Amino acid sequence: MKSNAWWRALVTRIWLLILLMWAAGACAQSRILATPGAMQLEGSAGGGLVPWAVIGSYASEDEWGASAALTAVQVNDFSLTQASVLLGFDERWEVSYAHQTLRLGNQGAADLAQATAGAFPNLTIEQDIFGVKGRITGNLIYGALPQISAGLQYKINHNADISTQVLGARSTRGVDYYVAASKLYLDALWGRNILVNGTLRHSRANQLGLLGFGGDRNSAWMGEVSMAVLLNRHWAVGVEYRQKPDLLNSVREDAWADAFVAWFPSKRVTLVAAYADLGNIALWDAQRGWYLSLQINN
Known part of the structure; x- marks a missing residue:
């Protein structure tokens, strides 16, 4: 299992680097x-x-x-790395793929081994996410109507034993459905532009799916909001809040929030840094830390 996971991670990163180099030479x-x-x-x-x-x-x-992007999240007891790619067509369609790897820190691994009587001495979880999104109507900048899009994310958890055997998750796979509305308001705050987004999501994913799918309670529609202030052409600051499904009786799942800074030095590069509060994750409370993402665009 570890050998297969290592090879999947290696192939994913090689593929991503190839795409990064290819995307850097494109011209859209x-x-x-x-x-x-x-x-x-x-x-x-x-x-x-x-x-x-x-x-x-x-x-x-x-x-x-x-x-294409490489993303890392480090909180008290966990680290999450992600390699992701997307394609956009005609400013109307988007398809994406992300490969996530969640690892437990040393103290967390010791806590897990004790809680499960040694049945799970360590924890590494890998997940693939395939996404598609389509613009329904409206425009981000022009006109009174916000841009409205609908999308789905199909998630496959490759290491869900602890989720299904211990926590009570029902499945290793699931689909999130969402509708989002975004609008950029020009000269809205002391001459600066403001972006506001609201997303409505239906999900059975426990902690994005990293703890499996489904549980003791029924899934429901949840709200997610983002707001960003564009300080100038190259810098933006903002906040986000995301409700979570909290389907397992065995562990609590809290809402997520972050405060971020985004830098756009050119259309080729995007860099995002954030402070993230992920709340309770499985056996561990108060998971807070940093988020960093480097993205190459064409």
Whole structure:
């Protein structure tokens, strides 16, 4: 199992590096700087935690473009790394893929081994997420109507034994459905532009799916919000909040929140840094720490 996981991680990173080099040489640059946002924690275009209605890459009508990102999250007892890619078509369609690896720190591994009588001496979880998003109506900048998009994320957890055998998750796979609305308000705050996004999601995913899918309670629709202030053409600051399904009686799942800074030095590069509060995760409370994502766009 460890050998297979190592090979999957290696192949994913090699593929990503190839795509990064390829994307750097592409030329779909029609859209305004920063308008595609960044690639969020499940691979879709948006903020760090929340998918937005925007379509990823800088491709506009009659164009296609690509973006690729490497993301790391470090909280008290866990580390999460992600390699993700997306393609945007005609500023209307987006397809994405993300490969996540969650690892437990030394103290957390000792706590887990004690709690499970040594049945799980360590914890490494890998997950694949395949996403698609389509713009329904509206425009991010022009007109009164916000841009409205609908999407789904199909998730496959490759190491869900502890989730299904100990925590009570029902499945190793699941699909999230969401509808998002985004609008950029020009000169809205002391001459600065403000982006506001609201997302409504239906999900059975426990902690994004890293703790399996389904449980003792029924899934429901949940709200997610983001707001960003563009300080100038290259810098933005913002906050995000994301409700979570909390389906397992055995462990509590809290809402997630972050405060972020995004830098857009050019259309080729996006860098996002954030302070994230992920609340309770399985046996561990108060999981807080940093988020960092480097993205290459064409």
